[in-house]
Structures are given as C-alpha cells and as structure tokens.
Amino acid sequence: MKLLDFPIVKLTLCLIVGIIIGSKTSFTFSETMVTSCVLLLATLVNYIISKNKFKKTVWFGLFALLTTISIGILIVNFHNQQNQKKHYNHFYDYENPNDSQIILSIREQLKPTTYHDRYIANIIQIDSGLVHGKVQLNISKDLTNSKLPVDHQILISSKLQALKPPLNPFQFNYKAYLENKNIHAQINSDHNSLTVLKTTNPSVLGFANTIRQSIITKLENYNFRPEELAVIKALLLGYRQDISKNLYEDYANAGAIHILAISGLHIGIILIMLNYLFGFLRRFKYGLAFKTTFILILLWSFALIAGLSPSILRATTMFSVFAFGMNLKRPHNTMNTLAISAFLLLLINPFFLFEVGFQLSYLAVIGIVIIYPMLKPLLRFNYKVPNKIWELLAVSFAAQIGILPLSLFYFHQFPSLFFISNVLIIPILGFILGFGFFIILLAVLNTPQNILFDIYGFIIHAMNSLFKWVAHQEAFLFKDIPMNWFLAIGLYVMILTIINYFKSKHYKNLSAVLISILIFQILLTYNKWQVESHDEMVVFHKSRFSLVGIKNGNHLNICHNLDSTILKNNPIIANYEVGNFIQKTEYDTLKNVYQFKNKKLLIIDSLGIYQNLRFNPDYILLRNSPKINLTRLIDSLNPICIIADGSNYKSYINRWEQTCKKRKLPFHYTGEKGAYIVK
Template sequence: MTLSFVLLLIVTITYFINRNQFKQSIWFGLATYFMVMSLGNLSVEVHNHLNYDKHYTHQYSISEAKFSKFQLRILEVIKPNIFNQRYIAEIVTINGKSVFGDILLNIGKDSSFSNLEVDDKIQIFGGLQELYRPLNPHQFDYQRYLENHQIYAQIYSKAEFVSVLSREKHSIYGYADYFRQAINKGLQKYKYSASELAVINALLLGQRQDIDKELYADYVNAGAIHILAISGLHIGIILFLLKWLFKPLMLIKHGRYITAFVILWILWSYAVVAGLSPSILRAVTMFSVITIGMYLKRPYNIYNTLAISAFILLIWNPMILFEIGFQLSYLAVIGIVAIHPLLFARLKTPYAFPNKIITLITVSLAAQLGIFPLSIFYFHQFPGLFLLTNVVVIPFLGFILGYGLLIFGMALMDVPKSLLTDIFGDIISLMNQFFKWIAEQDVFIFRDIPMNWFLVIGLYLIILLFTRYFISKAFNKLVLAMVVTCVFQIGLFFNQFWYSNNNEFVVFHKSRHSIISKNSRFHLQVFHNLDSLKLKSDYSIANYRVGNFIKTIDYQSIQNAYHFNQKQFLIIDSLGVYKNISFKPDYIILSQSPKINLNRLIDSLNPQVIIADGSNYKSYINRWHETCKTRKRLFHYTGEKGAFILKEN
C-alpha cells in the first residue's frame, strides 16, 4: 500500500511537471506503468480471502472434516445436479465462532424441503470437505474454477440437517433475486413451457441454471450461446431502446444530464437484476462510459473505453481476469472494433439494405476472429453455421428483447394471459426450434479441435499483425506479419515433434468401470469394459485425445496383461486369478473388486506398485491401502490420486 501511494504521488508530480512542456519525457509513462502494476498487486492482496485470519481455512481443518454446526447465508443459487440442490453460501459462524468465506453447498434433493433463495440464513450440521480436483488428464479443473471465485471447501448435507433461520432480504443481490422470482411467478400464469421459460430467463435475466443440457447444447452447436449470455450485444440494444424512449427529456432544461443519469441508473439496475456476471459488468461499464461521453458531449475512443472498463472491473475484482466470459467478451469487442471496419470497407455496396446484411456478416466474422483461438482452446469445437445463425436471429434480437421487457412489465402488473403473451412464447419456441435444426447439421460442427497456449498466442499474433498491416498498408508491417507466420509454422513442426514423443500408459479413473490406454506417436489404444452408450457419453478419452493431439484411436476389450516401457502390468479382475503367471509383473492393476488376499499376492508376485481403479468397492480400497502401507508398497487409488500415468523414458 505504501509503495502504491508513493508511486501515485510520483505520477501526480510528473504529470504537473510535464503537462506544459513541449518535449515530453518518459518518466510520466514509466511512473504510470509501475503505479498500475502496484495497484494490481495491491488489489489482488486485498481481495484474497486467504490473507485474513478470520477466514474459515485458518479456523477449521478441512482435511479432518469434523462434524460441526454452521450458520450460512445463501449468496447464489446454481444449477443442480442429479442428486443435489447446489448453492454458493457464505459461512457466518462455525460452532458459534464468527468466521467468513464462501463455500459450495450441496443439499440432497428432498421433495419435502423447499428450495433456498438468495439471502436465506440457515443452520446446517456437517463437515467442510476439500473440493474435488480433476482425476483424469485434461479434465476441466472445477477445483481451480471455484478457487478463482474464492471458494475453497464444500459441504454435503441432507435436508433433515438443514433449518432455515431467516428468509429476510437485506442485500442488493437478495432484492435482485426477489425481483427475478416475482417476474417468474408472473410468467407462470402465461403457461410457457419449461424450455421457453428457461430461455426467457437466460435471454433477459442472465439466469441459465434452468436450461437443460440438450437445449444448451443446441445453442452451443449452433454458435448462438452468446445470445443466452447477456453481453455487449444485449446492453447495446437496450441502450438504443432507452435512448429512443427518453428522447423527449432532451427538450427540457438540463435534459442531457437527466437523460444520462436515468439511463445509467436503468443500465446498472438491470445489471444487478441479471446477476452481475463478467460479461454484463464489462458491457454495462463500457456503455456507461459511452453514455457519459454521448450525453455530456465528450469525445471518447472505444479502445480507451474498453481499457477504462477493464481497469475498473479488475480493481473491483482482479480474479475476474480468469473468467472465460470476461476474456471472450473483451476479445469479441476488440475484434469487432478493429476488424469490422476493414471488412466492411471492402464489401460495402452503394445500397442501404445490402449494406445492413453485409454489416451483420462482417460484425459476426470480426467477433469470431477475435475469439476464435481462445474459444477453440477452451471448448475445442467450432460451429460452422455461426454466420447463418447471426444473420437470421440478430436482426430480430432487438425486437425480442423489447418484447420480452414488455412481457416482464405485464407479468409484474399481473396482466392476464392474452394473445400478446402467447405470441412471445411462440417466438421463443420458434427460435429454439431453429437452433435445434442448425445444431442437427453435424457436418458443419467441427469438434475435438486440439489447441494449446503456444497455438493461441501464435494465432493472435498473426491476426494482430495482419490487422495492423491492412490498417496502415505499410510494407514493414507486412514483412513482420509474414515473418511471424513463418515462425508459427516452424513452431507447429516442433509442436508435432513434442507430442509425438509424449508416449505414456494411463489407467483412468471411471466409477464402476475400467479404462486403460496406451499412447504411442499420435495413436491411442483404449482398453475398456464400457457399453457403447457409456463409451459415447464418456469425456475422459475425448479430453485426453484433444489434449494430446491424438490422430487415431483403437478401442479394444480389456486384456489381462500389458507391456509398456520395459514394464509388465497385470490386471486382476473380479475373478481374482493370478496364479500360474509366467512373468513377474512390476505393476498390479486391481479391477472390479477382486476377492483376494493382498498379502499373499505381494508374497507371490512381489510387485512394485499396486493400482486400484474406480471400479472397486471403497471398503476394499481402504483395506488394500492399509495392507500396502504395512508391506511398504506404493498404492495408487485413482479416486484419490487421479489417473495413474507412466511415461516412456
């Protein structure tokens, strides 16, 4: 903090020294750079909950998971899974002792238990548990995702151990949730289907937890998922509607200031009601700066506006930088601002209507170029029909949003069901059917595209340098872009060489089943005991294939023995047969809960390591672990340590 204050003082002094000088020095820029870096570091330290002694991680041993009494306050309702209702909650007390910090709360589904809402204060008995880390290679790291949101533990409990102490609303998030609930209660009398209501909530309120997997996948595969995430597109349309609606205020005295204030108040109120997600925060902050400049007659530069909004958000919450939505939303806007004018200038016609279609196409292309490398890195797929999706739907999105806000007003005023409300439901249903049809065109959906950080950075450098060339048409910029492209191609060769030497033997974790693989020079042999349906729905092999740039896969049934890297593997399954083995295995893989005496097995075969996969009973695992501990043998259970991986020397 002292360093930041000193740097701020230096920046102030150098500013007043340099502002009247004809020839500027570098000191103001350097001081500003170091001040911003210092502020960023200070913001991270201040916002890191682990730096405070009253955080629950300093008051409670999570590894011991002692049964305790907790008082919690519900912060957010998130998407439930098959077995549990799930919430983000803040710990208020543990056994009467005041603490703070956020956790993931899982409550077993019970028809007699009413779902909790934001700001509900509850008492619950249970124990804090560690977050589940990824158990298979290249699996989504949900633990890291939660820790980026300052969540370091979870509680599993049954409804019978939960008692509600208070349902009083006292925070802005609680009132926002109450407002959303009131809208939904009003919408229920309009008899919308579950899918229609889920899309309405996502489209206009930013709440996607009620969308089922199939419908969500349709929007993803159609390249229309941005429609369900309130972002710059939605806020821009709402700003346009508000500007038209409040145009009469410009006729009165100080109308510009009143209009700007009213619009800013409405935008930020809407952001709060919609949940303040990273994309909403970015969009509302950016359009707030634009609104101020527009109504106060101040010039603004879109790049400066983006930088200011990002700076404000990162000071408010530096961990938002790691949000996928934050990254993609800024890159999409930068792509539109930088690339769209270049594309439109080369495609525009003398006619207004074709130019509107061309604008939709060029904006969509520019946004896709802005997010393409990073979206492939995160999602490993590309919707080939995104242009058709955007050209058909986006022209009507403003009408749909305006119509939806009108329906919300009618729902809040308890206006009865009518033709007007039915038409809106039909529009949403038609949109869902359209995206479902687009998603069914599998030939245009490119899945399982491998990508790593080297490729992401290289592609962005190429896009940036070619964009700079087309802006200035300078020969030296073209040379630089071509040189970087050549270096990127050389890098691709080394990337291939690196992964071609990534040969390994993997025992995956799969509950109640066994999956083993051998990776050798872009070819993967998979040995498993899954049926065809479960094999198709299993992501462990798909994630591994994409993460290791695998080109071909061969599926086979599980064998009894394997040889890899001059090491012998023996699988002992439910039959428990291991006698009359003609070799001495280095590794034993226990599968399907074999009824064996592990002491006798160790005496007979003398393996170096015992591996137990996810197909074994937990009681067997505990017994085997104790035996290995006594016999001083390495024991690897995939359900605790993750997949067992042996790399080639």
C-alpha cells in the same frame, strides 16, 4: 498536463500483467502494499518534477507503469480471501471425521444438477468460531422442500470438503473454476440436516433476487412451454437455471450462446432503446444530464435484477461509459472506453481476468472495432437490405475472428453456420427484448392470458427451432479441434500482423506477416515433435469401469470394458485425444498384462488370479474388487505401486490402503488421486 502521460489502454495492459504476476507468485499483502506505496510516491515525485520543468521525463512513465503493475499484484492479494486471517481454511481441519455446526448465509442460487440444488453461501460461524469465506453448498433435492432464498441464514450439521482436482487428464478443472471465485470448499448435505435460522437484512442482491423470483412466478402462470419459458427467463432476467442441457448445446453448436447469456449485445440494445425513449429530455435545460442519469439508473437496475453476473457486470460497466460519452457530448474512443471498463472491473475483482466469458467478450468487441471497418467497404449494394445483411455478416465475422484462437483453445469446436443465426436473429433481437419487457409488465400487472402471450411464445419457439435446426447440421460443426496455449498465441500474432498489413500495405508489414507465418509453422513443428516424443500409459478413472490407455506418439490404444453406448459418449477419451493431438485411436478389450517400455503392469480382476507368474510386475492394477490377500500378493510379487481404479468397492479400497500404509508401499486410488500416469 495530464496526471498520467500514458493512454488508458497501456495502463490496463500493465494492470493485467500485474494480476497475472500476482496470481502466479506468493508475495504477501504487506510486501505488495509497501511496494505499491513506494512506487506511487516515486511516480508523484517525478510528476511534480516534470511539471515544474514543463518537460516530460522517461522516469515518470517508467514509474507509472511499474506502479500499475504493482497495483495489479496488490489487488490480487487483497481479493484473495485465503490471505485474510479469519478465513475458514486457517481454522478448519478437513481430516476431522466429525460433523461441525456451521452457520451459513445464502448468497446466490446456482443451476441445479439432477440430484442437488446448489448455492454459493458465506460461512459465518463454524462451531463456536467466527470465520468467513465462500463455499459451494449442495443440498439433496427434496420435493417437499423449496429452494433456499438468498440472504437466508441456515444452521447445518455437516463437514467441509476440500475441492478435488480433475481426476483425468484434460478434464475440465472445476476446482480451479471455483477457486477463481474465491470458493475453496464445498458442503454436501440434505434438508434434514439444516435449520433455517432467520432472514438477514436483505442485501442489494437479495432484494434484486426477490424481485426476479416474483417476476418468474408471475410468468409461470401463463401458458408458455417449458423450453419457451426457460429461454424467456434467460433472455430477459438472466435466469439460466432451467435451460436444459440439450437446449443449451443447440444454442452453443449454432454459435448463438451469447443470446442466452445477458451480455454486451443485450445491454447495448437496451441502451439504444433507452436512449431513444428518453430522447425528448434533450429539449430541456439540463436535459442531457437527467437523460444520462435515468439511463444509468435503469441499466444498473436491470443488471441487478438479472443477477449481476460477471457478463452482465462487465457489459453494464462498458455501456455506462458509452452512455456518458453519448449523452454528455464527451469525445470518446471505443478502445479507450473498453480499456476504462476493463480497468474498473479488474480493480473491483481481478479474478474476472481468468474467466472465459470476460476474455471472449472483450476480444469479440476488440475484433469488431478493429476488423469490421476493414470488412464493411469490401461489398456495397444499391439497396438498403443487402447492405444491412452484409453489415451484420461483417460484424459477425469480425467478432468470430477476434475470439477464434481463444474459442478453439477452450472449446475445441467451430460452428461454421454462426452467421445464419446472427443474420436472422440479431436484427430482430431488439424487438424480441422490447416485446419481452412488455410481456413482463403485463405479467406483473396480472393481465389475463391473451393473444400477446401466445404470439411471444410462438416467437421464442421459432427462435429455438431455428437454432436447433442449425445445430443439427453436423457437417458444418467442426468439433474436437486440438489447440494449446502457445499455438493460440501464435495464431493471434498471425491475425494481428495480417490485419496490420491490410491497414497499411507496406513492405515492412508484409515482412511481419511472413515472419508470423514462419513462427506459427515453427510452433506447429515443435508441437508435433513434442507430441510424437511423448509416450505414456494411463490408468484412467471411470466409475464402475476400467479404462487403460497407452499413447505412442500421436497414436492411442484404449483397453476397456465399457459397452458401446458408454464408449461413444465418453468425454474422458475425447478430452485426452484432443489434448494430446491424437490422430489415430484403436480400441481393445482388457488383458492381464501390459508392457510399457521397460515397465510391466499386471491387472488383477474379480477372479483374483495372479499365481505362477514368471516375472515381477512394476505396477499392479486391482479392478472389479478381487478377493485377494493383499499382504500375500505384495510379498509374492514385490511391486513398486498398487493401483485401484473406479470399478472397486470403497470398502475394499479402504482395506487395501491400510495394508499398503502398513507395508509402506505407495497406493494410488484413481477416485481420490486421479488417473495414474506412467511416463
């Protein structure tokens, strides 16, 4: 009898439930530890009883499920660094205006911005106190100084800054993104404020980063164009810092972003290549064991050099399990393999569950496993090439169906020409990777520039040009598709019932399809009612400009002072439209007075004119730094709140805030507290 009488898939689902519960509740580590130990003991007792009676009991299964859920809650508490006594959040005063002496160890280099080099660093000491915890370090770019290597310890005179939530509705929540990586503060500084102390004993990641940087330096000596070199580094080494925004958007809009991010596709191809390369070992005694060992060592070595990012980690873990099954002749099921890899990864870091890449990669593979066998037999040709093309199309469609609802929820777009990219590139991606690794070998050996480098550069250039062409077919790129979480779940339920019906065309399964369609229609109706019954007025935050939105049902009126170029490329409005399912948006210039239901908003601009009003406004918006006596204004108009947007000077905002504090009147600066919303 097996220790657990439940499939690994069910246990993984229970672990996921536990992680979600742990992230949404505030159980202490000791509470979850005691609960997990008690449940584990109960599970073992029930296992022993059922084993002695040679009979399965429902209690054993129940306790096994509860134990796995409890373990999920436990590992969330264990991996949350804020629960540790020495975390810097328990000691540092964010309101302290003075700089602290902070000792950091560089952990990882991030993609730089226009003005800053960015890093993830571990805090070792703040002033005289030994603490720990991860922060994001932003260092102003300086042409005279190079980037800080991984494992370097530095002393920096600066302040910790608390992470800020998004300032506008439906904006990307970078604060939550960093907190999911256990980063709870950031430091902004420059090279003049830091001192390099020493290089610590190199960590595994630091050693791998040194090798990667050495390879990159070698590649930079050859005549690759900047975009070609950026893609080569991303494709072969997982180094995406040099990918330009335009190039990244071309790959994303072409539905080929998975080409740039080393993931399951790359690791799977590398596994096939290594399996073929070491195939001769099968002839020898213990050859399969040696072959498997070599493959695993090389897979994980590549993963380390490529940065061991979450996408690489999950792909390497998954295909390591596949490698065992392939080479040790163990029977394996793809869904069980996926579940094992997910279970192991979530035990290592439960916060992987909340990463978009983790969710999309597993759903894509699940889509392929479930849907591809159904699509493949639909078309058969008498020739090999058309069959291979159809198989590639079927795989691409299956993966897209698997990720479609979640992709719409996160990105609100659908690249309908994704199949062109996949059919043309994926068949030769193995060749591109193999050729690329050979080019790296030649570069490491300091081989002089020759025709092989030119050919490889041409191949990468052609691939970039293809994706750029596909991305610019805007008629086939559907953007700004509204989707929320309950509609995404409803869409998944509908997809699953349809798949189940085509697997077994039974009356009950057809009934389930019809019920799921009905449920989705109900969700759409509920969503429409929610949108149309929800009205609000929003003072958005926009640096140097003013932006006010009034939402009535699915109609939006935007009042602004933006020029046409900024207005066209403004994500603030687009995010709000998509998030609120807006169907019609009208634009207008700013007026002095707005009425929303029974509330009045008075806008005072740089002219500072507000006298002779025949009403008392509920809210006053100060914009373009008006020179006014705020105390006199408050006494005259008696508002319930003073609002300042991003168009004001910071010195004015500080003075207004102090005045409102003295008068005990709410003051809302959108640059700190985010958009002001009147329901």
